[in-house]
Amino acid sequence: MKIFKLIILLILPVIVTIISVMMKDAAGPYWLGVNSDPAYLYLVNSVYLIDGIVPYFTDHPGTTLQWLGVFVIKALSGNISATQMVDxxxxxxxxxxxxxxxxxxxxxxxxxxxxxxxxxxxxxxxLIALLIQTSSLFFLTLKSYIGGYVLPVVVNINSDTLIMPIANLYVMCVLKLFYDKKPSQYLYSAILFGIICGLGVTTKLTFLPLLLLPIILLPQWRFRVIFAGVFLMTGGVIISTVMSRYREIFHWIQHISLERSSEGKVVAIMKLGIYLQALKGLLIAHWPLTLLIVICVAALVKKFFFSKEGERNFLYRRQTSFISVFILMLIAQFIMVSRHAGPHYMSPAFSLFGVILGFMYLGWNAEQNKKIKYTSIFLVVLTVGFTSYALVYQKKLKQVNQDIYNFSNRIYNEYGEECIVFGFYRSSSLPMAIRFAQGHGNFKHYAKVLKEKYPEALFFNPWHRVFSNFDKNVMLRQVVPSSGCMLMYGSAASFEGSDYLKVEKMEQVHGEKLYRIKFTTLDKAHKYYLIAMVLEEEEIYIKRPTFMHFNRSILVVRGLMSMQSD
Structure with a gap:
């Protein structure tokens, strides 16, 4: 019987493994535009660590994933120099x-x-063990960002993906704490929670709501102090090598948390109407979690008002306490994420789905046969439903990414001989994926190395309006081919109404677009614009309008350098 139960517990892990491998096959290479961000960012930052350079990408902050990348690179490289590893x-x-x-x-x-x-x-x-494992089903189709059939979290290279195993360890600590009875056991729980929460928060800040459970439910202040101390020490050790960049993290948090005017002044912490609308959309989009909150609240209300006095024993109070904190953590997750809503930001909350179901089962007052019957049906329906949807999603994902892969090959094979192609954000090519990651934060440590490795690669930054190769910025007149044919390939940018560029859209496949450049402005106007952008980045708002005025004055004269390709 014991062996049978152990075999039953293999079902969900086997399903998740098989579908994850299928999803990875469907996703294609990570250099595809829809897959490259942030996979290549993490890879390049792991390379920085190997070379003794402090990583520039610390938004998530993702420090644990960067170090995991270091481990993988060194494991695959063997006993060679850091320079050879980088190459x-x-x-x-x-x-x-x-x-x-x-x-x-x-x-x-x-x-x-x-x-x-x-x-x-x-x-x-x-049944409780199986319920706790059901969180894994959500990650099969939980999207890595807002979009159609995009990369699921389970096959992405992102901090949310690494949160998944960390959250499993966290849930094990939750179960341990629930069944702890001795002070020595509470001590170990406090230490384990501190280590795991330190790993979680240095992986992704969205893990923060999960700190509420040990803070609230660890008995006695001394255990909470121990938890806090271990948490800070664990986090401190992990981020010690990248501490110099953590000023940028706090600046980034401030940037996404505050509303600013065009002059850079803080006008509000948040726009309440927009925030509430985003929260509403998030609650609807993640309705399983919303429904779970409602069911938990209803169960607590029923217990509070309708349970008999004799039923309110120690176990009853303990279950009620844990479920109450679960609700609090889910609500905190929704509130935290609503500011910049994205499906992958809810990964910590979905990791709690199964354990909450397990606690609901524990507190369900019903006949044993009835509980077994309905829970078994629920598990079968949930597993079959999610597996079926995941298989459909996998087929759609494979078709979308195959179309993008073919589109990219056609652009570089058909147009590459007579035309030059400037890749911009989320265009599908290996050089563009590396360029996006290596140029993050305007840091170009490996620019010359990459220029030698990919000498023909050219790029366009649609936000700064800069054409470049790996090594430096270029003006179009420096690279225009004899045919005059210049193309731009990418997504997430609009050139309608632009005075700087006049382009003609040629083709589009699943959001990736190919444009033909018709003409652009004089170099002088472009230089003034770039100066204004630098001043804005450095928050020198007094001088910025002067250079924008010079830029627009030149545009009014219509100093357009014709780059006709027809």
Missing amino acids: NVFTNPERYLHATHYVMLTLYIVTLLALGFYALRKTKNI
């Missing part, structure tokens, strides 16, 4: 990204198995 990564980056993905998937499956076995050991109930 190998830039020669074949996909090899290291695929390896990183499979390491994270292995970590998740192993911790999912461990969570199931640990839950069975603690609860002595196979």
